[in-house]
Amino acid sequence: MDDGESKKESRRREIEGGEEEIGAKQGSICGFESLHSLLQSSLKTETFQEVSRLLLGLNCGKPLQQLDLPDVSSALALEHDFDIQSYTFQAEKESTREPRIVRVGLIQNSISLPTTASILDQKKALIERVKPLIDAAGACGVNILCLQEAWMMPFAFCTREKKWCEFAEPIDGESTRFLQELAQKFNMVIVNPILERDVNHGDVLWNTAVIIGNHGNIIGKHRKNHIPRVGDFNESTYYMEGNTGHPVFETVFGKIGVNICYGRHHPLNWLAFGLNGAEIVFNPSATVGELSEPMWPIEARNAAIANSYFVGSINRVGTEVFPNPFTSGDGKPQHADFGHFYGSSYFSAPDASCSPSLSRYRSGLLISDMDLNLCRQLKDKWGFRMTSRYDMYANTLSQYLDPDFTPQIITDPLFHKQS
Numbered sequence: 001m002d003d004g005e006s007k008k009e010s011r012r013r014e015i016e017g018g019e020e021e022i023g024a025k026q027g028s029i030c031g032f033e034s035l036h037s038l039l040q041s042s043l044k045t046e047t048f049q050e051v052s053r054l055l056l057g058l059n060c061g062k063p064l065q066q067l068d069l070p071d072v073s074s075a076l077a078l079e080h081d082f083d084i085q086s087y088t089f090q091a092e093k094e095s096t097r098e099p100r101i102v103r104v105g106l107i108q109n110s111i112s113l114p115t116t117a118s119i120l121d122q123k124k125a126l127i128e129r130v131k132p133l134i135d136a137a138g139a140c141g142v143n144i145l146c147l148q149e150a151w152m153m154p155f156a157f158c159t160r161e162k163k164w165c166e167f168a169e170p171i172d173g174e175s176t177r178f179l180q181e182l183a184q185k186f187n188m189v190i191v192n193p194i195l196e197r198d199v200n201h202g203d204v205l206w207n208t209a210v211i212i213g214n215h216g217n218i219i220g221k222h223r224k225n226h227i228p229r230v231g232d233f234n235e236s237t238y239y240m241e242g243n244t245g246h247p248v249f250e251t252v253f254g255k256i257g258v259n260i261c262y263g264r265h266h267p268l269n270w271l272a273f274g275l276n277g278a279e280i281v282f283n284p285s286a287t288v289g290e291l292s293e294p295m296w297p298i299e300a301r302n303a304a305i306a307n308s309y310f311v312g313s314i315n316r317v318g319t320e321v322f323p324n325p326f327t328s329g330d331g332k333p334q335h336a337d338f339g340h341f342y343g344s345s346y347f348s349a350p351d352a353s354c355s356p357s358l359s360r361y362r363s364g365l366l367i368s369d370m371d372l373n374l375c376r377q378l379k380d381k382w383g384f385r386m387t388s389r390y391d392m393y394a395n396t397l398s399q400y401l402d403p404d405f406t407p408q409i410i411t412d413p414l415f416h417k418q419s
């Protein structure tokens with residue numbers, strides 16, 4: 001048994017005998033931070049390589065390479081207890097275009113204070129939690145960074161209590177001002193997902209992503225298009241479906257769009273960002289294991305393939321407990337937490353490759369270099385835009401929207417006779 005194999009064997013024994021340790025790490029997968037680390041530690045090297053090829057795909061015919069990060073970022077990760085990982089997606093060399101390599105970062109985090117702390121203290125603690133992760137991204141030269149959905153608050157929408165509306169802030173509010181400084185300092189585009197208070201339109205609320213340019217300027221905003229009405233996701237009690245369409249923001253580092261959380265279940269939402277020319281679409285999310293975990297590794301990856309762009313998927317981590325128990329009309333006993341937010345942020349590429357995901361229970365920073373030339377290379381290879389038959393679907397959709405629509409069903413003439 002070589003050294004690597006014996007380490008794996010002893011880890012396996014540790015896991016098999018270590019139920020206590022497993023239970024102690026709430027949110028772990030059999031004691032591991034992620035499915036990837038479980039497989040890596042549990043399988044023989046060659047078996048793991050083959051499993052990875054099938055699960056994560058290949059980029060330019062090779063497994064995804066890891067990036068070297070500066071020591072300062074690893075030191076920050078150690079000091080502030082966060083997961084940090086980095087990869088690089090390559091493209092084929094072209095004769096007429098230089099590579100367009102951009103370094104992209106995703107941040108997932110847990111809340112820092114209990115939900116019973118004062119709102120001001122909770123916000124301050126979240127800023128303090130996220131700051132070292134952004135500093136690490138800055139030290140690594142990240143060009144575009146995206147935070148998780150409504151990162152400046154606990155995901156309190158399960159409760160339906162209106163006191164949480166106090167977390168809302170205008171587009172140029174506290175979190176934007178905090179990030180504007182860092183955007184300028186690190187020459188970084190930052191996507192800031194917030195609960196927005198629209199002060200110019202009667203103080204209404206939205207679930208919004210503010211796009212901050214690398215000079216600290218506000219480039220624009222996008223409001224969540226699809227609002228969930230599933231399980232404890234009672235967000236429709238707080239805000240309505242967005243009214244900003246599918247904007248793509250042309251930044252100095254590339255064209256980006258933001259498909260906020262539940263929008264990832266809607267293929268047309270992904271499509272519209274693609275039609276508007278997005279090269280990277282971020283999916284800042286807040287979702288829990290019981291509800292959506294089997295969907296998580298599929299939907300964004302499928303969108304990246306179908307639309308020939310990169311996707312950065314982010315989910316918060318941890319279990320958030322609220323002062324008053326709630327129910328959500330699903331017959332379940334009243335409860336005071338939302339379930340476990342399973343993190344697992346990851347990148348997907350247009351060539352069907354994807355990165356391993358971040359921890360299932362720790363805050364983390366995922367960094368990836370991506371050559372944006374890969375988008376057009378995949379369009380040329382697969383021709384999805386050319387073969388898409390949009391005219392046919394436009395027709396079907398407009399027929400469907402007619403109140404007198406009848407589905408196009410051709411019934412077997414023998415079917416009714418048989419029954």
Ligand SMILES: NC(=O)NCCC(=O)O
Binds near residue numbers: 286288291
């Ligand atoms: N935040 C949010 O939209 N969550 C909905 C649940 C899901 O889409 O998995």
